[in-house]
Amino acid sequence: MIQASAVNKRFEDLQAVENLTLHVKKGSIYGLLGSNGAGKTTLLKILAGIYRYDSGEVKIADKPVFETPDTKQHVLFIPDQPHFLHQTSLNDMAGFYKEVYARWNEKRFQQLTKHFRMNPDKKLTRMSKGMQRQASFILTLSAMPDVLILDEPFDGLDPVVRQQMKNAILQDVADRGLTLIVSSHNLREMEDFCDYVGIMHNGGLLFERDLDELKTDIHKLQIAFKQLPEKDAFLSGLDVLHYEKRGSVLLIIVKGREEEILPYVQSFNPAIFDLLPLTLEEIFIYELGGVGYEIRNLIVE
Numbered sequence: 001m002i003q004a005s006a007v008n009k010r011f012e013d014l015q016a017v018e019n020l021t022l023h024v025k026k027g028s029i030y031g032l033l034g035s036n037g038a039g040k041t042t043l044l045k046i047l048a049g050i051y052r053y054d055s056g057e058v059k060i061a062d063k064p065v066f067e068t069p070d071t072k073q074h075v076l077f078i079p080d081q082p083h084f085l086h087q088t089s090l091n092d093m094a095g096f097y098k099e100v101y102a103r104w105n106e107k108r109f110q111q112l113t114k115h116f117r118m119n120p121d122k123k124l125t126r127m128s129k130g131m132q133r134q135a136s137f138i139l140t141l142s143a144m145p146d147v148l149i150l151d152e153p154f155d156g157l158d159p160v161v162r163q164q165m166k167n168a169i170l171q172d173v174a175d176r177g178l179t180l181i182v183s184s185h186n187l188r189e190m191e192d193f194c195d196y197v198g199i200m201h202n203g204g205l206l207f208e209r210d211l212d213e214l215k216t217d218i219h220k221l222q223i224a225f226k227q228l229p230e231k232d233a234f235l236s237g238l239d240v241l242h243y244e245k246r247g248s249v250l251l252i253i254v255k256g257r258e259e260e261i262l263p264y265v266q267s268f269n270p271a272i273f274d275l276l277p278l279t280l281e282e283i284f285i286y287e288l289g290g291v292g293y294e295i296r297n298l299i300v301e
């Protein structure tokens with residue numbers, strides 16, 4: 001659905017996005033993580049057709065995003081700080097959106113306004129930041145986009161509203177195959193919400209993975225033996241990312257399928273054996289080695 005290939009974008013002497021390639025499948029939720037200044041907002045604005053890029057190619061539904069004005073009807077972007085026309089209410093803005101977006105869905109607008117308990121006649125500039133964010137979200141979802149690009153959408157929202165927003169998005173993903181790309185600093189939040197995550201660092205994409213695959217492919221083993229087997233012989237049958245001995249317990253991070261790892265370890269007759277899931281944070285650290293440690297502090301709240 002979204003295909004960016006070897007994209008570059010420079011601001012004077014700063015390379016904000018460097019040779020970046022990314023693919024987002026239709027109907028999926030892609031979380032873009034990275035530290036301050038990594039280039040997330042710049043990339044999102046390129047994908048939304050707001051910034052012209054210097055080189056490379058960006059296509060949405062096989063059409064170049066910048067040169068095709070029609071894609072603006074279907075690809076909507078919510079910035080981290082939404083802005084509205086001067087002195088307008090939610091209802092005024094809805095009137096404006098209705099004129100601009102051919103697929104405007106009045107019923108959805110009414111439903112969402114009620115669901116989020118928004119006063120549609122109140123001036124938007126008199127609303128709190130969180131309420132302005134909700135207003136922008138209601139307007140955007142009611143325009144029925146095919147692709148929604150959100151820049152740190154959940155920052156500063158209370159937990160109830162956060163969840164309501166996520167539910168509304170998930171409903172559109174399930175019902176009509178909405179494709180979502182969302183930036184965040186919060187790895188834990190993205191872990192539960194996204195299908196894919198990509199980590200940006202210095203303008204490039206450091207790491208991009210399917211979360212389900214990632215979680216089924218990497219495991220933490222806690223094992224204790226009455227009689228410790230010879231270390232090399234035991235580990236030779238496993239794809240080990242990390243090995244540690246804590247007292248009599250072995251802590252081993254391995255790659256591979258559970259159905260292959262289980263019988264292998266059982267064949268050494270362990271006294272205690274647990275196969276545990278890893279958090280996304282742990283996976284990054286073990287998979288990315290030094291870089292994982294470097295980015296951990298930056299992206300986990």
Ligand SMILES: Nc1ncnc2c1ncn2[C@@H]1O[C@H](COP(=O)(O)OP(=O)(O)OP(=O)(O)O)[C@@H](O)[C@H]1O
Nearest residue numbers: 011012014016034035036037038039040041042043
């Ligand atoms: N309009 C601009 N003109 C010049 N430099 C810019 C502009 N926009 C962004 N930059 C620079 O490009 C780099 C990437 O910025 P960007 O806003 O894309 O990062 P980010 O990952 O979204 O950061 P944050 O998490 O802090 O929002 C930064 O060094 C920033 O200073």
